[in-house]
Amino acid sequence: MDFTKVVLASLLIASPIAAQEGHGVSPADLERGMQIFLNNCAGCHGPDGDLISGVALYSGRFRRAQGDNELRRIVQNGIAGTPMPPGNYTDEQAGMIVAYLRSMAATGGGKLTGPPGNAESGKAIVEGRGQCLECHRIGRQGTITGPDLTGIGRMRRAVDLEKSLVDPDAEIRPDNLTVRAVAADGTPITGRLLNMDTYSIQILDARSASLRTLKKDELRDYEVMKKSPMPSYRGKLSEQEISDVVSYLVSLKEQM
Amino acid sequence: MNARFLLLTALAAAAASAQTPFERIANAAKDPQNWLTYSGRLDGQRYSTLAQITPANVKDLELKWVLQTRAPAEPNSKYEATSLVRDGILYTVQPPNVVVALDAASGRIFWTYAYDPSRESRPCCGRVNRGLALLGNTLFMGTLDGNLIALDARDGHLMWSTRLGRPEEGYSVTVAPLVVKDKVIAGPAGGEFGINGYLAAYSAETGKEVWKFHTIPQPGEPGHDTWGGDSWKHGGGSIWTTGSYDPELNLIYWGVGNAGPDWNGDPRPGDNLYTSSLIALDADTGKLKWYFQFTPHDEFDFDATQVPVLADLTWHGKPRKVVMTANRNGFFYVLDRVTGEFLLGKSFAKVTWASGLDEKGRPIRTGHSTAEGSIVYPENQGATNWYNPAFSPRTGLMYVPCWMDTWSVYTSRLEPYQEGNWYSGGGATHNIPALRPGPVTRRLPETAWGAIQALDPETGDVKWQFKMTDVTDSGVLATATDIVFAGGREGYFYALDARTGAVLWKTMLGGAMSAGPTAYAVDGKEYISIPAGNAVFTFGLRDE
Incomplete structure (x- = not known):
């Protein structure tokens, strides 16, 4: 999916907030919403929004919220009688989180297309045949010319990582241009x-x-550049190997 | 260009920049376009040999760029960090722990690293940070919640983090670390929370502790008997302003903070080593070479954390390697830095806690903190403080930001130690706002005032004095063109004649200065930079 389409889809979905606040949702807003979500919400909900049974944040469907305003209120006030705590967010921050939740649904709902992966095999590919560390860094290994993959498992959903591996041009984040x-x-x-x-x-x-x-x-x-300098691994790695690499990347939670 | 080529070229560049990293810092005097360590040089002189800005053209300085903080600072979040500059990149720390790398010529940001300190942090005196250290491609920063961290200077990536103390116990790290060879030297603040202080060296590569010197001697260590009973356990001895280093003697000089509890000495009978002292340590082992205690059994919060200034002087006709410090207690000291011998001590502000110093430099005590409260000069913030001094080898003068004619009512009371609680043993009221600078000053000017003073190390005499209505928290900078740059709480940033104190240029920055100025050059153009209020302001000569 083209990045502009993703943004456009998110803009349309998030339009109630955008209309109320008098501004649209930019890629930077989505990025910030994602960061807030990953830092504050993913601990319980998981980066894919699927860790709590019966709560599928990635799906775009919310049992307790009809619209964005209600969703935003839940983000700010929590849900009494449940482990969902209130969050100390401004209206703007809560709006960014909501926009990001909406965008999760618009970008594949967190569902992987490949078979289950093996992180250990993925590590061997990343450090060897995949030549990932020739451009990327993980902890003390690798180089810094490409995006830093240290702690990438806290920052990206598995589905996004999978997409980046097979179609790196589909979505280039503003941080990685x-x-x-x-x-x-x-x-x-x-x-x-x-x-x-x-x-x-x-x-x-x-x-x-x-x-x-x-x-x-x-x-x-x-x-x-509108294209990523990263090569696509479609055809270079098997489906299983790509799943292995994704599993390994998702396991990278440490910050250093 | 393929990935393999990128890798090889990146590695080659990294190796080139890491070949002689510490040598660059050690030879900073010959590399004035950069500002590689807190004081610009390891000798603590904060003296720049750049010569483009002169007394004749300083009036042509213009604002080149401003870096605004991302959010208004809290009232106590003073911007105390000295910026570092290397090869056209300026690194600064917005309070409390936000590192910004930017283009030193244009102010455009490359990257930002926002460290979020634990809410358990208990800084005594504001959510502050005094700056970074740099070695090779790594930046080092203390954090408000008691850690020392290392960042990749190229992208802000976290390399390692080492815990110096628990924030729940009041440990924080606000000092700008000092790099000596392959080690990073730092220690914890927290003198108002009953910490047990130390100065330590950490491997720049891994963050692992290499040596530790207890500023409060532990049982069995020399000096432990200067603490009555168990008082050493919460004796303070904090580290929070950067020290200096003599490569030839391989000695680190560092000022140690106050004894705890601050204002009640009764629970801690004795001199309370090494609080309010200057310590000289072997850089490789951390072993004590000598010490000099300025305020034995301190009852006034007179930290000796002022930057020690090293100079090779002809002192009374003889060559001397000296260390100079204008102390918070109101006396200016000159010591032999090889042996620690006391050479000279003279008050540079009104002092009533001591009538003078004896022949060995020990104060003759006349004032105390008392249960009913006693007026003592200078006030609790001292006659000077963390605001860094400067020394010009050309003029031979030491330039000191001063608080003049200030007093506090020092009151002592018994206060039990409780983990994480304020442990000061009393209180100190002030005749001026002590910590929080404000934009409005309404009081009798004679009650207290600020000054930049030029002190003669040979005599301790004040050669000139530049008076300000309000006091100053700003560091000073001396240049090889005989200019002293200085600021103050009023918001003025000054260029003063280093020989007379005359104002050569001034500008209003609209916020108090609480950090030291830096001088650097990019593409042959000299810049002077200083944080003021919530922003960093950088000046240069008008382009022709």
Whole structure:
């Protein structure tokens, strides 16, 4: 699924909140909603929203809430008589969480397509044949040119990781965009986009693994790539191997 | 470009930057475009040899960029962190523990790492942090909830975390750590919560403890007998401002905090080593080489945590390796840093707790904290405090931010120790707002005032004094062009003539300064940067 479609779907779903508050739901809002969810809700509900029996947050259907306003109130006030505690969120934060919950349903409902995976086998693939650590870091291993996979299991759903492995271009998160530029003297420059304004671009330079500012008026050309530099593993790894890798990545909960 | 090529080039670059990391810090005086450690240099001088900004052109300074904090700070969340700069990247800590890496020339952010301290944190005096240390590609930060953590300077990735003390017991880490060789030196704050203090070295690579020096000597250690009964157990001896290092002597110099309980000395008879002392430790082993106690049996919260300034002087006709400190207790000291010998001590503000110092530098006590309350000068915040001093080898003068003519009513009372509770043994009232700077000042100017003073290490004389209506929590910076940069609570940021104290330039930043200025250069352009209020302000000369 194209990322813009995901956002569009989320915008449509979240429109009651958007209309009330006078602003739309941006990719950054969804990202923030996801972070809040993963940091505060996933401990009980799981990153896929399926850990509590009978509560399928990923499904887009909620027994106790008809609309977004009710859902937001539950996020803020909890549910009396149940283990669901109140959360100290502003209306804006609660709205972001709700938008993220809605987007879970719009992005596959957390259902994996492959067979059950084996994390240990997945680890061997990540560290060996998959060559994942040539661009990614896990703890003290690997490099920093690609997205950091340390603790990725706390930050991404299994279904998202699976999708990234087989179709890395489908959804490139704002944190993981790549800039390709050509300096005035013709030198090619590649790096992860960290920040950007009218006059400059801040990147983590892939060649030197260092922080760098590019001044736009000193570049011959630049673009924010719409495709991921990561290769698709569809056909390179079997379905079982992809499930194994996903299982391993989901098991990475530690922050360092 | 394939992934393998990226890997190889990244590894090559990482190896290049890590080849001589500590040598860069040790030779910071020859590398003035960077600010690699808390004081800019290991000798604590906070003296920059950059020479582009001069007394003649300083009036042409203009604002280059501002970094706003993400949210308004809490009233006590002063911005006390000195920024570090390496190769055009500036690293700062927004209170309490938010690390930001940004372009030092433009202020544009590369990454942010927001550490969320435990709600069990019990900082005595605000949710503050005094800055980072840097080695190779790793940043080190103390956290409000008692940890020392390491981050990858390239992306803010958490590398390791080491617990220095439980926040439930009042342990916090607010000091900017000091890197010495392959170790990170730090210790816990918490002198108002009855902690048992120490200074320790941790492996920069792993965070594992290499050595530990107990600032409160444990049973069997020399100095333990300076504590009556079991009073040592909660004796304080906190660490919260950065020390200095002499590579030639391989000695670390570090100031130790107050004794606990702060204002009642009765439960802890004795001198209470090594509280309110300067300690000189072997950098490899942590063994004590010498110590000097400024305020034995402190009853006034006179931490000796001020930055020790190392200099090689011709002192009364003889070359001397000295360490200088303008102490919170109101006296300026010059010691031989090889032996700890007392060379000079003289008050630089009104002092009534002691009538003077004897020939060995021990104070002649005249004031005490009492049950009924006693007025004693200087006040509880001291005649100076964490606000860093500077020293110029060109002028030979030490520049000290001072609180003048301040007093407190010191009251003592018996207070049992209870874990996690305030353990101060009384109270201190003030004649000026002590901790919380405010935008409005309404009081008689003569009741207390602030100053930058230039002290002569040879005599202790005040060579010049720049007076401010309000007091100052701002550090100072000296430059090789004879400028002293300084700020204050009023919100003015000044460039003063280092030889006369005359104002060469000033600007209003609209918030109190509680950190030290840094000087650095990017692409040949010099910048001066300082946090004020909730933001970081950076100045440079107008582009031609």
